Each structure stands twice: as structure tokens, then as C-alpha cells.
Amino acid sequence: MIGQFGVGFYSAYLVAEKVSVVSKHNEDETYLWESSAGGTFVVTRVEDPTVKRGTKIILKLKEDQKQFLEERTIKDLVKKHSEFISFPISLQVEKTTTREVTESDDDGVERPEKKKKKVTEVGFVWELQNKQKPIWMREPKEVEASEYSAFYKAISNDWEDHLAVKHFSVEGQLEFTALLFCPKRAPFDMFETSKKKNNIKLYVKRVFIMDNCEDLVPEWLTFLKGIVDSEDLPLNISRQHLQQDKILKVIRKNIVKKAIEMFEELTANAADYKIFYEQFAKNLKLGVHDHENAQNRSKLADLLRYHSTQSGDELTSLKDYVTRMKEGQKNIYYIAGESKAALEKSPFLEQCAKKGFEVLYMTDPMDEYAMQQLRDYEDKKFVCLSKEGFKLEETEDEAKEHERQRAEFQAVCTFFKSTLGDKVGKVVLSSRLSSSPCVLVTGEFGWSANMERIMKA
Numbered sequence: 001m002i003g004q005f006g007v008g009f010y011s012a013y014l015v016a017e018k019v020s021v022v023s024k025h026n027e028d029e030t031y032l033w034e035s036s037a038g039g040t041f042v043v044t045r046v047e048d049p050t051v052k053r054g055t056k057i058i059l060k061l062k063e064d065q066k067q068f069l070e071e072r073t074i075k076d077l078v079k080k081h082s083e084f085i086s087f088p089i090s091l092q093v094e095k096t097t098t099r100e101v102t103e104s105d106d107d108g109v110e111r112p113e114k115k116k117k118k119v120t121e122v123g124f125v126w127e128l129q130n131k132q133k134p135i136w137m138r139e140p141k142e143v144e145a146s147e148y149s150a151f152y153k154a155i156s157n158d159w160e161d162h163l164a165v166k167h168f169s170v171e172g173q174l175e176f177t178a179l180l181f182c183p184k185r186a187p188f189d190m191f192e193t194s195k196k197k198n199n200i201k202l203y204v205k206r207v208f209i210m211d212n213c214e215d216l217v218p219e220w221l222t223f224l225k226g227i228v229d230s231e232d233l234p235l236n237i238s239r240q241h242l243q244q245d246k247i248l249k250v251i252r253k254n255i256v257k258k259a260i261e262m263f264e265e266l267t268a269n270a271a272d273y274k275i276f277y278e279q280f281a282k283n284l285k286l287g288v289h290d291h292e293n294a295q296n297r298s299k300l301a302d303l304l305r306y307h308s309t310q311s312g313d314e315l316t317s318l319k320d321y322v323t324r325m326k327e328g329q330k331n332i333y334y335i336a337g338e339s340k341a342a343l344e345k346s347p348f349l350e351q352c353a354k355k356g357f358e359v360l361y362m363t364d365p366m367d368e369y370a371m372q373q374l375r376d377y378e379d380k381k382f383v384c385l386s387k388e389g390f391k392l393e394e395t396e397d398e399a400k401e402h403e404r405q406r407a408e409f410q411a412v413c414t415f416f417k418s419t420l421g422d423k424v425g426k427v428v429l430s431s432r433l434s435s436s437p438c439v440l441v442t443g444e445f446g447w448s449a450n451m452e453r454i455m456k457a
Helices: 007-014 064-070 071-082 144-156 239-246 246-266 269-288 293-301 318-323 347-355 365-373 396-410 410-423 450-457
Strands: 014-024 030-035 040-044 054-061 089-103 116-128 164-170 178-183 200-204 208-211 225-231 305-309 331-336 359-362 380-384
Touching: 007 014, 054 064, 064 071, 064 116, 071 089, 071 208, 144 164, 144 178, 164 246, 164 410, 208 396, 225 246, 246 269, 269 293, 269 365, 293 318, 293 365, 318 331, 331 347, 331 365, 359 365, 396 410
Parallel strands: 200 225, 331 359, 331 380
Antiparallel strands: 014 030, 014 054, 030 040, 089 116, 164 178, 178 225, 200 208, 305 359
């Protein structure tokens, strides 16, 4: 009855000054256990005809806890914590009924001409509180789209339908079921670190535990809504234990995996994925930058979209970029800046344009953070046009000509370096330009001009 530690049972004393437990085994006597939490208890054998088999618990509430006798309070508590448990929970509620009776004379004989009157009767009935079977415990193929929609709106307080849903179970060394929803809009305070994230509700065996378990999902996935129901976590687990719990870490890993699957499924519908990417592109890039998420970087890279010198007004994927690469092109070229319009005028594009190499435009401040971790894609290295070390693929004849030009203009470079002094790191002859006379570049491991602009903002 008390369980492993008795924490749940003794929590009764938070509201009660005395607890009485009447318990009867089917083949034994009835016993009464009583205690006022003073360190002692009394067990006596009793006769209680109301308990033929099982257990009855009676709480004598403290004077300042009488609100727990109110019907509305009890219903709200059951709904919040135990609405979905498999055992029936019934509450004795006051029921008012009205029925019609025919008026009779004093002799007690009813006559047809007599009028009927309404009689109101007040009684008590047992009312089942947890009628609803948890939607996540049903087979996904049995759940209607309208049911998912209604459940999403109930847990998220969103007036719009969700954009995507992922309903799955994991079985094996541990068991849990999860129902994840991707909303259509990003919350306005999504990246506000001081705000508690309460989008994923944690249940243990259908009992609600908490709605702000921040360790269930990484920071970049906190926009997801849904529930996780574990069969293995203890009911009385604390927030501190959750942070160290190995089971939770496995659950978190699986949630990330399934969330990415949900995003991949969205790509099948261009219109839906456009909505998703407009709202949550920054989250994907944070996921790429996340040091704990290295094993999923390639999958997230498949989800990234960019404007490019060849995509027009549409966004292109990295996979499509690779399929369009010119013969002899070994790298993926990109340039970062404030806007697509500004980048289109950049002199850094000149040589790539001359050779017909496509260049990705990265205009989101998160792009360069992502590139710090996403160094290559399908064995193609990412190369920033505005950084030192950029070198286009060239033929043997082109290489010889550039070497000749470097020797010819070495004196000019030395002159400019001595004139500019410490204002520049070095002055070199470059093959990255075709019509512009010169350009400033960033050191290979330094911030780009765009990143410096962002950091100063």
C-alpha cells in the first residue's frame, strides 16, 4: 500500500492532521491504522461493513486546508494529475434531479383532471472522473486527425492547428510513449532564457509529474509541444534526480531522433516545409551548433535551406546544391552578409561567377555559428569567400600564370603593406577578383565582417 518509500502516502500529512486507513484482505480480518504524524501510530482490529475487501483512507483535514473538500478543487486535482491513469477514480457529487408528479386529493387517489407539478430532489451519486483514455496510448492509426488537433489545442492553448505530429513508442530496455507536435508559429519568447519552458509534459504510468521538465529536450527543440509517458521512471522522482537520470537521457536522445524524422517528413510537402523553415530555421541551426548533437548534424544539414546565386527567389537545399556542382568543383562556396540584395553586389562573387560556381547566401546571424560546426557536407568542404585561404580550383596553366603574377607584383604588395602598417595583417595578390581592384578579407580563423557586425550590434 505504501510503496517503495512511502513518500506519496506521507504527503497526506501536508493537508491532514490525522490519517486513518481501514484495510481488509479477502481471507483475513479488518484492521484500522491511525496516526496523527506524531511519530506513533495505532493498529486495531475493527468491524467495518463498508470495507468488504480492499482499503479505505480517511483524512481529517487541517483547518487551513478545507479547500480540498470542495468538489471543484478535487475535480481539478484529478484532472491535472490522474486524468489518464488506468484505475477508475470516482467522486461522490451532489446531484439535483427534477421530476413531474401528479397532484392528488387528501384521500390519496389520483384523478385525470389534476395538474402535474415538478418536484426537485437532491441526492448523491458516484461520478467517474477519468473517463478519457489517453490519446497517446492508442495506436496512431486509430487516432483521427481531428482528435490530434483537439488534444494539441488543449495542451498548448493554441487556436491554430499543429503543423506536424509524431506519435511513437519505444520498447526494449526501457519503455515510453511520446506524442510530439510542431506548431505553425514560433513563440515570440522562444529564445528568452529566463522563461521556463513548459511545452513537454512528463507523465509516469499515466500520472502527471511535471510540465516544465527542461531536460526532456535540448534548447533548440523547446518549441515542440507534447507529452512523454514513461513506464520506467519512479513516480516520486525529483527535479534534481531527473537531471542525472540515465533513463531520461535515453528518452531525450529518442525524442531528438523522432523530432528530426518529423521535420524530414515535412519536406515532402513544399508548402508545409516553407512554413516550418520560416519559423524554425534558427532552431535547426542551433541544433547544428549544439556540441551534444554531433551525431545528428548531417541529418540537420539536409534540412537547411539557402538562397544562392542560382536559386532565384526560391531556397535551395545543400543536396540540390551538390547535384548542380560544376565538374572539377570540390568545395561548397558561401558568403555571409546582412541581406541577399547586399550580397549580390559583393566583389567576392566575381571569380565564382566567372567560373559558373554557385554560391550560397547566408543572411541569418545563426548561419556562421552553424558553419563553425558543420565544416563539410557529403565530403564537400564549406568555404567562405570572404575569408583568407579561399582558392578556386584552377588548371595547371592558370596556376602557373598566377604564380608569375605574384612574383611580378610582390614589390607592389610590399609597398602597400609598409604604407598601411598594422592596419592590415598582410597584402597579397589574389585570384579571387576579376574586375574589382582590391578587397579586404578576414583571417582564416577570425570573424568575418558580417560576424563582427553582429557581435557589435
